[in-house]
Amino acid sequence: MGEADVPDAASADGARGRTIRAGIAVGLATGAYGISFGALSVAAGLDIWQTAVLSAVMFTGGSQFALIGVLASGGLAAGPAAIGSAVLLGSRNALYSVRMSPVIGSGWLRRLAAGWLTIDESTAVATAQSTPPLQRVGFWVTGISVFVAWNAMTLVGAFLGNALGDVRQYGLDAAAAAAFLGLLWPRLRALQPVAVAVGAAVVAVVLTPVVPPGIPVLAAALVAVVVGIANWWPQAPEQLPVNSTGAA
Amino acid sequence: MTAWHVVLIASIACVALKLVGYGVPATVLERPTPARVANLLTVALLSALIAVQTLARGTAIELDARIPALLVAAVLYAVRVPFVVVVLAAAAVAAAVRAVT
Numbered sequence: 618m619g620e621a622d623v624p625d626a627a628s629a630d631g632a633r634g635r636t637i638r639a640g641i642a643v644g645l646a647t648g649a650y651g652i653s654f655g656a657l658s659v660a661a662g663l664d665i666w667q668t669a670v671l672s673a674v675m676f677t678g679g680s681q682f683a684l685i686g687v688l689a690s691g692g693l694a695a696g697p698a699a700i701g702s703a704v705l706l707g708s709r710n711a712l713y714s715v716r717m718s719p720v721i722g723s724g725w726l727r728r729l730a731a732g733w734l735t736i737d738e739s740t741a742v743a744t745a746q747s748t749p750p751l752q753r754v755g756f757w758v759t760g761i762s763v764f765v766a767w768n769a770m771t772l773v774g775a776f777l778g779n780a781l782g783d784v785r786q787y788g789l790d791a792a793a794a795a796a797f798l799g800l801l802w803p804r805l806r807a808l809q810p811v812a813v814a815v816g817a818a819v820v821a822v823v824l825t826p827v828v829p830p831g832i833p834v835l836a837a838a839l840v841a842v843v844v845g846i847a848n849w850w851p852q853a854p855e856q857l858p859v860n861s862t863g864a865a
Numbered sequence: 866m867t868a869w870h871v872v873l874i875a876s877i878a879c880v881a882l883k884l885v886g887y888g889v890p891a892t893v894l895e896r897p898t899p900a901r902v903a904n905l906l907t908v909a910l911l912s913a914l915i916a917v918q919t920l921a922r923g924t925a926i927e928l929d930a931r932i933p934a935l936l937v938a939a940v941l942y943a944v945r946v947p948f949v950v951v952v953l954a955a956a957a958v959a960a961a962v963r964a965v966t
């Protein structure tokens with residue numbers, strides 16, 4: 618993007634540009650598993666409109682995948698369980714919104730829009746930025762680009778659903794995990810988050826065969842609560858303030 | 866309960882959860898412990914989602930092409946390959962492994 622020509626005085630613009638490009642890149646990558654969601658949702662028995670409403674209104678991939686996953690195995694009889702697992706997985710967004718609230722600032726309309734766009738991706742890109750203005754830019758650019766890509770590709774996936782057949786054949790399920798890894802990666806630069814990441818993964822995997830879908834991920838959140846309150850493997854004090862992830 | 870009931874109830878509940886945090890006073894997060902817990906929660910949930918999406922199939926643990934795909938993704942992130950390229954590479958690895966097995 619010709620950044621080599623930009624003088625040092627414009628380095629703030631450079632940082633802003635990098636944040637914007639990071640947000641758009643996350644949006645584009647999210648589209649890849651938006652196709653996966655659309656196709657899987659139709660395969661699970663929802664129609665194209667129901668699939669589109671999930672992506673537009675619910676707009677939180679983990680919950681959407683949980684919902685159609687339960688419907689796929691249990692049908693409409695499993696409706697309450699499907700709602701339950703979607704809500705339980707979506708409860709992490711409440712924690713993200715607590716985290717994002719001071720970054721977003723005031724104004725009820727802005728906070729309502731921010732609430733809708735508060736997801737793993739927008740929160741992750743925002744909290745990886747070094748200053749509050751960059752965090753704000755990261756949040757909105759990521760939230761809007763993911764919203765556009767996710768909804769567009771959901772529709773594409775829903776229409777292609779029958780033609781695609783098994784989306785696993787195209788590795789789209791693995792794309793979802795790789796995308797989440799990309800969001801986690803910049804946070805793993807200190808011992809404490811690495812320990813929490815490993816502990817959470819172990820808890821989620823161990824619980825998977827013994828509790829309903831959705832619960833393992835929530836139970837894994839307890840690892841963060843315990844380590845955070847006890848402050849095991851503490852980080853350097855300058856990494857603790859609210860505007861730092863302690864990672865980037 | 867129709868499919869529309871399931872879709873709409875779950876969607877509205879999830880939006881409501883997203884809005885909850887914007888009603889909590891910002892001062893709550895200015896203390897070190899809540900801030901630390903909030904940051905670590907993101908790490909824990911992302912890590913658990915990765916583990917479940919890589920290893921789980923419903924309530925069963927299933928070791929398949931998703932594992933080499935995720936390992937390739939980790940290596941590519943480690944050498945600073947861009948996000949979009951890594952995600953596409955992971956899908957390609959999983960698809961290739963499934964094609965030959």
